[in-house]
Amino acid sequence: MIKTKNIGLRLGASLIVLVFAVLFGAGGWGGGVSPLARQLGGWWQARDLVVVPAHINKLELREHEGESTTWQVLAEFEYQYQGKTYHSTRINIGGDSRDNIDNYQHDIHAALLAARSQNQNVILWLDPQDPAYAVYDRQVRFKRMLFLIPFAILFPLVSLAGLWLLWAIWFRPQADEADTTTAGSGAAFRAGHVPPSKLELQANKSGAVAIGVFAIIWNLFTVPMSILAITDGGSNARFWALLFPLAGVLLLCWSARLAYLRWRLGESSLLMTQQPYIGIEEMALRLRFTLPLGQRMQHAVTHYALKAKVVCVCEDNRGEDTSSKTLWTLELKTVQVFHGARNVDLSISLPSNLPASGLLGHKKVEVIWKLQIKLLGEDLEFILPVQAGAWSGLQNKRELLADAENYGIYEFPNAMAQPGKQSRRNWWAYVIVIGMLILGAYLMLYDDLPAISEGTPATQSSSMPAASPANIESLAQLQARISAGADINSRDAEGHSLLMQAAEENNLEKVRYLLQQGAQVDLATPVDAEGNGGRSALFAAIGNDAVDIVQALAKAGADLQKPSNKVWTPMHYASYRNAIKSMRYLHEQGLPIDAAFAGARGSTPLMIAAQYNQLPAIAFLLQAGADRSKKDLYGEDACGYARFFKQAQAAKVLGCR
Numbered sequence: 001m002i003k004t005k006n007i008g009l010r011l012g013a014s015l016i017v018l019v020f021a022v023l024f025g026a027g028g029w030g031g032g033v034s035p036l037a038r039q040l041g042g043w044w045q046a047r048d049l050v051v052v053p054a055h056i057n058k059l060e061l062r063e064h065e066g067e068s069t070t071w072q073v074l075a076e077f078e079y080q081y082q083g084k085t086y087h088s089t090r091i092n093i094g095g096d097s098r099d100n101i102d103n104y105q106h107d108i109h110a111a112l113l114a115a116r117s118q119n120q121n122v123i124l125w126l127d128p129q130d131p132a133y134a135v136y137d138r139q140v141r142f143k144r145m146l147f148l149i150p151f152a153i154l155f156p157l158v159s160l161a162g163l164w165l166l167w168a169i170w171f172r173p174q175a176d177e178a179d180t181t182t183a184g185s186g187a188a189f190r191a192g193h194v195p196p197s198k199l200e201l202q203a204n205k206s207g208a209v210a211i212g213v214f215a216i217i218w219n220l221f222t223v224p225m226s227i228l229a230i231t232d233g234g235s236n237a238r239f240w241a242l243l244f245p246l247a248g249v250l251l252l253c254w255s256a257r258l259a260y261l262r263w264r265l266g267e268s269s270l271l272m273t274q275q276p277y278i279g280i281e282e283m284a285l286r287l288r289f290t291l292p293l294g295q296r297m298q299h300a301v302t303h304y305a306l307k308a309k310v311v312c313v314c315e316d317n318r319g320e321d322t323s324s325k326t327l328w329t330l331e332l333k334t335v336q337v338f339h340g341a342r343n344v345d346l347s348i349s350l351p352s353n354l355p356a357s358g359l360l361g362h363k364k365v366e367v368i369w370k371l372q373i374k375l376l377g378e379d380l381e382f383i384l385p386v387q388a389g390a391w392s393g394l395q396n397k398r399e400l401l402a403d404a405e406n407y408g409i410y411e412f413p414n415a416m417a418q419p420g421k422q423s424r425r426n427w428w429a430y431v432i433v434i435g436m437l438i439l440g441a442y443l444m445l446y447d448d449l450p451a452i453s454e455g456t457p458a459t460q461s462s463s464m465p466a467a468s469p470a471n472i473e474s475l476a477q478l479q480a481r482i483s484a485g486a487d488i489n490s491r492d493a494e495g496h497s498l499l500m501q502a503a504e505e506n507n508l509e510k511v512r513y514l515l516q517q518g519a520q521v522d523l524a525t526p527v528d529a530e531g532n533g534g535r536s537a538l539f540a541a542i543g544n545d546a547v548d549i550v551q552a553l554a555k556a557g558a559d560l561q562k563p564s565n566k567v568w569t570p571m572h573y574a575s576y577r578n579a580i581k582s583m584r585y586l587h588e589q590g591l592p593i594d595a596a597f598a599g600a601r602g603s604t605p606l607m608i609a610a611q612y613n614q615l616p617a618i619a620f621l622l623q624a625g626a627d628r629s630k631k632d633l634y635g636e637d638a639c640g641y642a643r644f645f646k647q648a649q650a651a652k653v654l655g656c657r
């Protein structure tokens with residue numbers, strides 16, 4: 001029967017759990033299970049598809065902004081089958097989605113754009129049983145499937161766990177809220193601990209199942225993410241992602257080892273001749289095995305060492321973390337147990353000046369007595385229900401906890417060392433840890449970050465310092481400084497003007513204020529002897545792809561074609577920075593899409609994008625009509641740049657042969 005005072009608490013908990021279950025269930029279905037099922041269903045359906053030529057009527061690469069920028073190819077194909085005309089907008093057999101995985105959207109768009117610009121048909125895959133179904137790409141997107149696996153498994157598991165918890169709140173038997181007090185002890189046993197009347201105890205669980213389940217869930221998330229991170233290319237730093245699945249493998253090995261050790265020992269129980277109490281002397285215990293001892297050992301010996309100790313701890317859960325203080329410990333004499341034994345007898349004595357098992361003056365402060373046994377490499381732990389004796393003579397509880405470290409420890413002579421260790425060394429754990437350290441050191445010392453040498457055929461003199469203003473001040477502080485007579489065109493130690501600093505901060509309000517106060521819009525940093533410098537506020541805004549600031553500067557009269565350090569034009573720099581919004585605005589203002597450098601090799605923006613593997617920039621330039629066959633002063637085209645700098649993805653998007 002549900003108590004009236006618990007109904008409100010259960011209703012509140014049920015509402016929270018239900019919301020989590022529904023949200024994670026919906027997220028798992030919409031963001032994992034459903035798209036993964038479409039991928040698999042499309043792969044199965046693709047076996048019976050036939051080829052049909054199609055014309056591209058519409059094509060667009062749509063950008064979606066959110067926590068991360070995603071892309072989506074939108075197209076309309078027109079084709080004929082058995083004398084009828086059909087239209088299709090399907091790109092992939094798994095459904096058309098927006099994502100940024102593996103540059104898939106840009107590659108598809110570039111291929112379709114190349115065919116459309118040359119007025120060529122493309123091949124669609126059509127279902128003869130349903131001619132209205134036709135798709136451009138019938139390949140399974142394995143990387144997208146890897147991305148979906150964690151969401152398809154973990155989110156539904158969380159939802160199912162929430163539903164189970166909801167069931168448990170209402171239908172699982174609840175522990176009585178009244179404290180069960182031991183007769184004459186004044187201490188209460190927490191729910192789930194051994195009742196004082198029970199004389200046979202079971203060992204605590206090994207934890208192998210819990211660790212194994214956690215490791216599986218961990219690997220389901222980290223393995224797909226690590227594969228995606230590594231295969232996306234880039235510097236050696238991406239291999240750091242391997243540390244996460246390596247940790248999962250280590251957890252699985254640990255779980256397997258715990259399970260193996262418990263299996264090798266078999267089930268065991270502890271029999272007590274009487275109820276333990278404070279001050280008891282020479283209390284007899286019997287450790288019983290369900291299997292003859294050592295039966296599952298690979299290399300059996302005549303006897304095995306059994307080590308045991310009794311521990312009294314006080315656990316305090318009143319804060320955010322659990323603090324555990326050892327009040328007393330007794331290490332028993334090592335016992336040699338013969339091979340094939342079914343039981344072993346022990347005896348313990350407990351001091352009379354310690355508290356019994358149970359709560360100690362507070363519902364979150366508890367005293368726990370444990371018998372810890374190590375045998376065949378396995379650790380067994382039994383919770384002892386120690387009661388208070390009439391003669392215990394307990395001290396004041398506050399003094400007891402304050403002086404816990406002063407309690408004496410029973411000292412018993414240890415037995416001679418056992419003849420040979422029967423548990424295997426954990427050499428595999430050392431190998432994995434050392435391997436992880438070596439991998440980390442390698443990645444730190446030999447990280448192959450992109451670098452361009454001066455003497456290469458496709459080198460540009462494009463060294464540009466990053467935007468790093470010396471001081472960042474608020475708009476109110478800036479206004480106060482200008483009102484006090486500060487020069488509107490003053491510079492910092494690096495030659496950055498106030499307007500350039502505001503653009504680097506991506507602060508549109510400060511940019512507008514400075515322009516209203518008459519700041520020189522094209523004031524640039526000095527150019528040194530090596531040709532570095534010459535940056536203006538326009539280049540700082542393009543570096544952030546802050547198109548609203550670019551527009552404000554353009555309206556104030558900024559020269560949209562003036563080069564920086566006599567080499568970089570705004571369009572070239574936007575291509576180098578992959579600043580798509582800025583490129584689109586500059587193109588709309590009539591800037592030439594194929595303008596060459598005024599110096600150096602005479603590269604075009606498309607060549608720069610190929611050199612630095614800026615795939616979105618390449619796709620935009622091609623869509624805007626950039627000539628991929630145009631050559632620089634040394635006869636190299638964009639494909640030559642992609643090949644020389646080993647940018648395979650750029651070469652693929654460009655359609656290089």
